[in-house]
């Protein structure tokens with residue numbers, strides 16, 4: 001009985017260690033396709049020139065650039081092919097849920113707004129292409145979400 005308890009204890013220690021290593025080294029669990037894709041993203045620029053963006057978006061960029069480079073390079077989100085508000089909302093939530101992200105919902109919202117704004121400027125070609133492929137209803141909904149963010153910050 002005593003022996004089994006120790007066994008359980010050591011198993012927990014082992015599990016926690018493995019889990020901890022998994023947080024620090026995000027890449028290990030990726031399938032080959034995802035790995036190739038994210039490596040390509042990470043080869044691109046690792047900063048965004050925000051000097052022409054509204055002050056509020058520049059402030060949000062600070063949050064983005066601190067929080068979103070804890071587990072991987074910032075160039076990953078900067079060069080990935082997400083541009084629509086819904087894509088960002090889904091992905092920011094997914095990243096917030098990862099163990100140890102330390103991103104609360106207030107930060108999550110600022111990051112989301114930065115990414116939506118930035119995509120509407122820097123990734124406009126990709127955005128327009130995706131909007132053109134969407135159904136009329138989805139296109140209208142997607143444009144409304146972008147407009148909401150732009151109206152909040154553009155003055």
Ligand code: HEC
Nearest residue numbers: 026034067068070071076077080092095098099100101111
């Ligand atoms: C706690 C660790 C962690 C943090 C913090 C984190 N990420 Fe990630 N990110 C990951 C992991 C792990 C993957 C690969 C697996 C996946 O997509 O879930 C990833 C993948 C990505 C991808 C690649 C998507 C693809 O598969 O094409 C993007 C884009 C991304 N993250 C954006 C962000 C953004 C934006 C933030 C800040 C809100 C962020 N990440 C913060 C762990 C993190």
